Amino acid sequence: MMRSVKGKLEGGEVTYFTINEKEGELEAQSVRVKVAAASTKQHNSEVIKFLGAGEEGFTFPACTDFSGQVAEVGSAVTSVAVGDVVTGIISLLSPFSACADTCDVHQLDIVKVPSARSQTDAAACIGPAVRAYTAMMYQTRISPSTTVLIVSGASANGLIAIQLALSWRAKVIATVCGDDERRFLEKNHPDIAQVIDLGSKNSSLVSIVMEETGSLGANAIIDDGVNMFAEEDHETQVPGRPSKHDVISCLAVNGKWITSQPNLQLDPPDSLKLHMRNASVCFLFEQSWSLSTAQRGVYLHILTDIMDKLAAGIIRPHVSRTVQFSDAETVLSSLPKRQIGSTVMYMN
Incomplete structure (x- = not known):
């Protein structure tokens, strides 16, 4: 038994x-x-x-x-x-x-x-790395010229995503919620371009991202879920998450928004903003690899590469x-x- x-x-x-x-x-x-x-x-x-x-x-x-x-x-x-x-x-x-x-x-x-x-x-x-690898190699292509905004950078998912993005020499902007998360990221990953505390009322995600990118925006945004409504007192509001409006406003032309929000709803003004940026939305669900029998060779390559990076100390x-x-x-x-x-x- x-x-x-x-x-x-x-x-x-x-x-x-x-x-x-x-x-x-x-x-x-x-x-x-x-x-x-x-x-x-x-x-x-x-x-x-x-x-x-x-x-x-x-x-x-x-x-x-x-x-x-x-x-x-x-x-x-x-x-x-x-x-x-x-x-x-x-x-x-x-x-x-x-x-x-x-x-x-x-x-x-x-x-x-x-x-x-x-x-x-x-x-x-293994799970966070499959998730990050899927987002940055299959849903968008990270390169040295890419600026990536990673939401919840101190979480298990965020940390591995930051490490992989930095290994591919991308410019990384990360969000946190609170002083503990900020201190942790700044101590362990000083090469992050900017750490934004979404728990502080003095931090404006859009203005900081635009200032850091010269008003161009982020080429890729990987979230850990978003707030569907902008109102701070809305019952569904989750502290430390950006609103979908802020995420869209941070996107560069031809940008990719890679989201983990399964019930995401886009209103016509949101769609218009994405349309005007020639941007796109991808849904990130790492379990799709194991739920499907397709592309098992690709999945095994991802797992192998993750272990190689773990052995090398990149992850x-x-x-x-x-x-x-x-x-x-x-x-x-x-x-x-x-x-x-x-x-x-x-x-x-």
Whole structure:
């Protein structure tokens, strides 16, 4: 029997529970991994509702980003062997959870972890790195002439995006919310062109971006969600997020806005601004790689390149907190909306 923590959608709310399950028969292309570490994150309830097709009580993996040691391989597996240390991302539709003693995953959804790097680092960086790589290499093309605005730069997603953008010699502008996040970014990434505190009433995102870019705007904007309404007292307002109007106003001509807001609504004036800039909007959802069987070779290339950059020290995840598997339900139910770096769960 193995312990596994899963999420459940009930009444529009996500809850977590622990279950003891039997290990089933391993499929030919699958790999059974003894999980050592799993990175935690909040799942968007709207995405979960869609994947569950409105089914009440729909269950899904509590964690998806993991690292561990290969315990068993299927008959057709050639890429890894028993004893290899690997990392990967489980699909949200998988019957297995990364927050478990073991999980079964397709051999093309995992990659070997460099021997010089810890399994905790691998689990902490794999999801944010796939997300950043997708945004900056497949939804736009980052080059030394590119100016990138990264929202929530001190978050797990933001940190890895900043590191990759800087490695490609782009000019980076990042947003934070509060003095702690600002100090952290300025200390660890002094080569960022500008850090903008969206929690300060004295900071104007649009004016600072335009001043920094000579009134040209940012070539690419990667958000971590946006506020749909400009009113500060609106019930849906999330501190530290820019409004969609400010984001559009920061875009350069031919710019790309890469958003994680699944329910984004653009009013006619917003569309007109984008039209006049010849700009475009892309939606960023890193789970699309593992939810689809298409382009698996491309996905494996991304995973491999991420591990190469982790080994070289280009990617340096910041693990702000580690917790035990036994505390999984409590931790997952009370994840903060904002935090510096990642929270990683290790198996005990």
